[in-house]
Every structure is written in structure tokens, then in C-alpha cells.
Amino acid sequence: MPDGGLRKRKTGPDSEKEPPRNENKVSHNDEPEFDIDSAAFLQYLKILWIPLLLCFGLFVYFNPSTLSDIANLWIESDDWQSSPGSSTKSFAGFGADVEKRDAVVEAFKHAWRAYERDAMGNDEYHPISHKGTNLTRAGGIGYTVIDSIDTMLIMGLEDDYARARKWVETSLSFDRDAEFNTFETTIRVLGGLLSAYELTGKDKLYLDRAIELADRILPAFDTPSGLPLPNINLGKRQGVPDKELPHLVSTAEVSTLQLEFRYLSYLTDEDVYWEKAESVMKTIKEHRMPHGLASIYMHVDTGQFVPSAIRLGSRGDSYYEYLLKQYIQTNQTEDVYRKMYDDAMAAVHDNLIQKSHYTRMTYTSELIPERNSGGQLSWRLTPKQDHLVCFFGGSLMLGATITGASTIPVSIPPRQSEFMDHGKRDWKDGVELVRTCVDTHDTLTGLSPEIVHFRIPSDGVIDVFSNSGVPTDWYIKGARPGAEGPYDARYILRPETVESLFLAFRLTGDIRYRDWGWNIFQSIEEHCKVETGGYASIMNVDEVPSRKEDKMETFLMSETLKYLFLLFEDASVLPLDKYVFNTEAHPLPIFTPNIRTGFS
Ligand SMILES: *[C@@H]1O[C@H](CO)[C@@H](O)[C@H](O)[C@H]1NC(C)=O
């Protein structure tokens, strides 16, 4: 339940088509945007500024160097805004923060042991009803177990690990006559098996299972364009189109299988995995849209982009992530991925990155296609940012140190002079986007919502608040004080912000990234923890006590808690110059390939 006076924003218009106009003031006033104390404070400032200015004038008169000092400071901080690169003052060093790291291990045990007690071997876990379920009626495919194994290995939980391995050895089966999502199965299960293989020092059990699973998935790629179908019947070894959109595939889904299939190819010396994954990238490059961005759907027969939303959120996100990571994974030997990544980042910067109206927060918009009566296509900019986009701040920072750097490796933290122009641009955007994602945790629970909207002048909302002096730059659409939270208001244990914090910390050593991560961890402990075991999604980040939903997503154990652990762990564990994380946070080693990508 929102309180009366402290919160400055959060609720907003129900529909962007019908933004509240000034006559809607009343509905916004039920959540006061401005409290008496700050009004009085502003008044006070108005009276004080004249004598303050006089004092300052006198001070500068007697200390003439002050002005130029201030000017320099300003230029430094504005130009290289909040970039740790310009200062090492808050450098934390790279040792472990043992206490915080161990608190994250305790959280993992709380999650895993409840799952093991109630639902071992089931694909999904429901911590409130203490039940497990499977993705299909044909039986489980180790969705949760395999997704969690590498986290246990990294955390050193030997006994838990031994039981999980035993389950893989004796109970795991992929011979399931049912449809599974090609992308999800690849990133969670294939990715998890490959990481387990790597981190156990090559326990063959995992490689054998990975080969079996990949061979069952391969038929999904048998389409005219080579773009894989969204579903795969693992038992029948058959690709299956989407029921509602039979000719379409999602861009992020087809372009987020490459790290896994390439690494398997490297391990087995079987070119087929490499070639199938590579042909997707070739198709995407051939059908590049004029602005260099990628819309979220492609046509599975022609391989062309289909006019549909363009965004860094759902169905778009990991396309951009894997452009960079394919270049990193192949030890920076495949220039075609660097070019594709740089091309896409320039387009993202020019078209999607925005500044919010009041406080100049950096955020990303979506482009929605529209046809006018003459059938002409145009794109409408929509200030909507999914929580999923929060991977992007850290990813931009990482990319700046690789494709945007003039010397590799860059220092930690990087120096301005080590970046080329586009590297400076991406680093700055990245630092600011991380900051924005942290700011979206400014809710009653300290957790960020699934989707935020930023205010733009044309939504009519800005006018309502512009006299108050209180910045109100983002809100949860459709949220109303006291009402049931809309879908956008949920937090489902997602990892993207802490993923970016982990990367940002490793690249800078700046302690504030650990501080922010610790705040988020404490909020998860306070609002998502189920006393009897496990963690649950919550329905509304602006409601305390939280209302929980009976679901613990597998990415809590594979991603959220792993990235938090690594944020507080010694930086020599899984260093970024030796490993690349797949989009489900499964670390895979960087290698120099013996196959060359056959297009450029
Ligand atoms: C899910 O599948 C596993 C087999 O892997 C089975 O043991 C379990 O009973 C299934 N769960 C349900 C709820 O049917």
C-alpha cells in the first residue's frame, strides 16, 4: 500500500493512447507528489540565494583560481559523467567481501534445498505450495537441476553438487515426446551442461548429455532460411512452428544459440553445430534493416525481418548481447561479429537511447511500426523499458572495453584515452543505463518492476507535475494506489540489474556497484524469501508486505544469485578475459577457434 507523502512518483496513466490531461489532476493527486516540507524548503532557498551569491562573489574575488577549478571539475564530471574512469577514489580492490558473499551462498542453499526437498527433478518449483511441475506432460528435462549445477560448483557446495550430479547420471532423460522451446532449452539446459563440463574439469557425463541434447535440437534448424523453429519435439527430433504465428520466429531466440552450439563444436570437432548456428547470423546480416536495428520477428521462410517492434527488451535483448559475446568467445578473431556489433550499437545509440525529461536519466525506448492510410510504414517511439533491458548497461560497458578500445586490455578502471570515440560513447551510455536501472529500484520494496515507462512531454503527464519541482521521470503504467498491481508491477526474481552490476564492478572496481547489489540482495531477502524454503516472485514492487506468487523461476539460482555471488567474490574467480557468460549466466571459456566463420 503506498504511503501518503514520501513517494514522489510510480503510478501513471493506464494507457499511452489516452494520457491523463490536466483535468485528470485529481487522479494523480491521490498520490501527493510533493510534501509540505519540501515546499517550505524551496521557499527558504528562494530567500537565501541572494546573500549566498554575494558571499560566493566575495570568495571568488579573493580566490580567483576557484572559478577555473570549478569549471574544470564541471567539465570533467559532465564529459565523463559518473564514470569511475576519471577517479580511483572509490576503488575497492578485487578481494572478496566474504560476509556478503557468504550471505548469498546461504540464500542459494535456502532456495536449492527447498526445491530438492519438495520437487527434485521437476522442471519448475512452486515454493508456496511446495510442489514441482514439468514443462510438459511427457516429463521433466532437468530444467532446474541443470540450470543450477554450475552455481553449486562456483559456490563450492560439494554435497549439494554430488546429489545433483547423481540425478543427472541416473534420472535425466531427453527422450520426451513433447514440444520444448528451442531457445530456452538451449540456453538453460545445453548451456548448463556445457558449463558443468568446463567447471568440473571435463566430467564426460556432461559432454555426453550435451551432445545428445544438441542432436535432438538440430532438426529445428531445417527450414528454408536456416532460422530455427521456435519449438522442438525432443523425443521425435522434429522442429515445430509456433501455433499462432506459424511463419514467424523471434529474433532474439534464433540469435541466442550461437555461444552454446559453437562451444560444442569446438569441444567435439563437429562442424555441424558451428555451421547451423553461424548460418543464422549470416541470414541476419544479409537482411539488415536500413537503420541497422533488428525488429523482434523474422520470417522463417525468407529470413527477412517482419515489421514489428524494435527494442532491447523481450524478443530483442539477447540478439545484441550475443553479437558482442560471439566476438569475445572466439577470442576476438571473428571480425564479422565486431562489425555487426558496432553497427548495431551505433543504431541503438542514434535511435533508442533517450534522456528523460526532468532528471536526464538515460533510458532506452522502443520503436513501434505503424502504417498510415496510404500503407506507408513509420516508427513511433515509445518510452517503455523492460527490466530485461537492464542487462544492456553492463553489456555496453563490456563492449566499450573490447570493440571500442584502442588498446586491449584496457586499464581497470579504463582511462578515457584508451577508448575510441564509439567506445567513449558506449561506456558513457552504459554507466548511465546501469544507474537508471538502479534508480528503478526506488520502490517500496527496493525491487524494480517488470516494465517501467518514462514520461515524455506528449503524454500530458509532465504538465501535471512541472510546477511541483519534483522530478517524476518514470512510472509503472496502470498502477494505482491501493489497487491490484498490473503485470508491469511484478518482480519475478530477474537477474538483469545485478548482471550489469557484476560487469560494472569487474570493469571498474568501483565499490558503489557492490553497494547497490547488496541493497538489491537485501530487498530480495526481505520481500521474496519464503520462510519455509525457496523464494517467490512478488506481484507488486510497490506493496508492503509483498504479495507473493507461487513460482520460483529457475534463473534465480542460475543467474541472480550467481551474479550476486560473483559481485562479492574475489575477481580472480571466472575472470572476464577468460570466460564469457551465456544469456542464462552459464560461463563458457573463451577459445581460439579452429573453424573460421564463412562469411564477412
Ligand atoms: C516431472 O517429471 C519427472 C521425471 O523427470 C517426474 O519424476 C515427476 O513426477 C514429474 N512431475 C510431475 C508433477 O508430474
Ligand SMILES: *[C@@H]1O[C@H](CO)[C@@H](O)[C@H](O)[C@H]1NC(C)=O
Ligand atoms: C587469444 O588470443 C591471444 C592473442 O592472439 C593469445 O595470446 C591467447 O592465448 C588466446 N587465448 C585463447 C584462450 O586462446
